[in-house]
Amino acid sequence: MLNLSKAEEFIKPEANCLASYILEMLTAIHVNDFKQSFAHLPQDPYLEGGYRFRRLSHFKVDGDRLTKLPHRRLFQSREHNPLLGDVVREYAELDDELIQLEDFQRLIWEFFQFCQLCSTSQEIGVHQIRTTASSEKLGNPAPEGIHRDGVDVVGIFSVDRHGIGGGETHLYKTKDTPPAFSKVLNPGEFLVFRDEQYFHYTSPVNATTDEMGTRDVFVLTCPGLFPPDEA
Incomplete structure (x- = not known):
């Protein structure tokens, strides 16, 4: 069990969860402290191409206490993930x-x-994801296309972009309309939105040099996404 750090710089946002997305720069968080942990992520075995690397943990917040939950698997329905749904x-x-x-x-x-x-859940899933790109192959942060995750709230926190172009994040009111938000998330930027309100997508990344390029992010969801027998 860990004590959550309640930094003075972090003020509870006075926002209506129905209003819109929130984009903020978390200057109090030192992204350089996270970078090394992305260097040895395991390859995602569920995607072809070997360009995505991933870890996942779940936490519960109770007052000022943060508890890491026992290991849980990931599950999304085919409705939300046409590529890996029901897996x-x-x-x-x-x-x-x-x-x-x-x-x-x-x-x-x-x-x-x-x-x-926006949610009654105290459980949070934290996905640590690296997407790579080379001169011969693009990396696709969202191979399932424009989608929802099937949770209450989604957060995307950018840790690092190295030697890449692309990777623009989009929010859509519907799949058939132009995006309501489009931006490359720079290190330290945190995008938070209600999953029910927006579909989301991040465009492929390409390497800008002959070396491997990388895009490192944390994706946070409230609650997590569990198989039916673990929910």
Whole structure:
């Protein structure tokens, strides 16, 4: 069990969860402290191409206490994920060293402030994802296309972009209309939105040099996404 760091810089957002998305720069979080943990993520075995790497852990917030929950698998219905829907997926847990970082706990606390506005759940899933690109192959952060996750609240926190172009994040009111939001998320930027209100998508990334390019993000959801027998 961990104590959540309630930094003075983080003020509970006075926002209506029905209003719109929230985009903020979390200057109090030092993204450089996260970078090393992305360097040894396991490859995502459920996607062809070997361009995505991933870990996943689940947490519960109770007052100022953050508890890491026992290992749980990932599941989305085919309605929300036409590519990997109805597939029970197994990912390694986040590294303990990362979880112990004060800035990582601050990120969860910041996200939970929005969750309290829009959800009754105290459970948060944290996906640590690296998408790579080379001169010969694009990386696709959202191979399922424009989609919803099937949760209450989604947060995308950008940690690093190295040697890549593209990777623009879009929010859509409907799949058939132009995006209501379009932006490349730079390191330290945090986009939070209500899943029921917006579809989302991130465009492919391309390498801008002969070396491997990388896009590193945390995707947070409230609640997590569990198989029916684990919900």
